[in-house]
Amino acid sequence: MNIGVDAAALGMSNAVTSSTNDVNSGYWNPAGLIALEDKQVSLMHASYFANIAQYDYAAFAMPIDERSAWGVSMIRFGVDDILNTTQLIDDQGNIDYNRISLFSTADYGVTFSYARKLPVPGFQYGVNAKVIRRIIGKFANSWGFGFDVGLQFERNNWKFGLMVRDITTTYNVWTIDEEEYNKIKDAVEGQNQELPESTEITLPKAQLGMSKKFDFHNDTSLLAAFNLNMRFAKTNDLISTDGLSIDPALGLEFGYTDLVFLRAGVGNFQLIEQIDNTVYNPSYRVGFQPNVGLGFKYKGIEIDYALTDLGNQSAALYSNIFSVKVDLSIFR
Incomplete structure (x- = not known):
């Protein structure tokens, strides 16, 4: 639920809390759904x-x-x-390859959104x-529930925007198949002797944004957007205290005749440290994630592409997102 959706937003490094105004606002800031015509x-x-992993998203929205x-x-x-x-x-002690089976592990998130003018x-x-649903084959599964609030x-x-995710804290309650667990708990001596915790908690996070279109x-045209992504814990974010950590993000979108869009952004500023808490490279201690994107819009159909860095620019690990x-008014 934290990866993000929509190649247009990802190309701007997710700095869209204040500017989002379409069907994808249900994820970024549900208040933006008001702009739908x-x-x-x-x-x-x-x-x-x-x-290895597949990430899929679908959304529908309409004005009331x-x-x-x-x-x-x-x-x-x-x-x-x-x-x-x-x-x-x-x-x-015999090896029998016919005893190998296949399974899937998947996380699902279904979000219902409502927006209203004040x-x-x-x-x-x-x-x-x-509603959060998580499944690990026949070994374990969970249900979770949570709420977000946007302004x-x-x-x-x-434009200014505030999005508070998991405002009430999101809880996932796991059910573990003990029969399957008992089959594997002794695979490594002295490990996995007790069932894992059955409750998983997601703490609140906040995103504060501002933007202006020239x-x-x-x-x-040029849309400039800025975000402050906040977590209420000490992390490796660029600004970090015991009670609050802040990761800034900047996004730009250059448009021509509302037809072609070129996007760029930078975010995910992190202090790079080794496992022993020493800085990975004293001369380059701040890591960041650059993103770029391209979009085409014609008669109500918009196709977007983003090339996003997965957070390790030294290894050039990029992902292509479409x-x-x-x-739907174009079909009338």
Whole structure:
């Protein structure tokens, strides 16, 4: 649920908390759904870790009236066809390859979003209700529930946004198949002797953003956006204290005739350290994640592409992400 959706937003390093205004707002800031003028759908696919893991996203949203809108989205991140070799060796110590089976592990997130304008001009809010489903073959599965709250404000062409994820703390409760667990608990002597914890907790996070779009006389425009991504714990973020850590992100989108878009962003600023807490490279102690993207929009159909760094620019590990967004009014 933290990776992000929509190649357009990922190309801007996710700095879209204040500017998001389409079907994908259900993820980035549900308050942005208010900008919808008609029904929209969005699809995205990405492969991670040399195509081992698949990341898919689909969303639908529409206005209810002039002051409110709603949407629903689903995310799946999964690894399929994993070899289950726990029964490879039988009780007599014989290897039998026919005893190998396949299983999948996948995380699902379904989000229901609602947005509404406030009586105060320029203000709008949105809320998300999330259902989390996690499955590890037949070994274990869990259900989780959580809520997000978003707010946007616009004045003098400046936009401001606040998104608080998992505001009530999101809980996942696991069910473990003890029969399957008992088959493997003695595989390594002295390890896995007790069942894992059955409760998984996701703490709240906040994103504060601001943006402004500059329109020029030659049919070009520039959207500049800035985010402060905050976690309420000490991490390796660029700004880190015992109670709050902040990771800044900057995104730019250059547009021509509202048809072609070129995007760039930088974020995920981290202090690079070794396991023993020594700095990885004293002359280059701050790591960051650069992203670029390209988009085309024509008659309500927008196709976007992003080339994103997975956080280790020294190894040049990049991921190609594609997404499509369709305004369903084009079919009328």
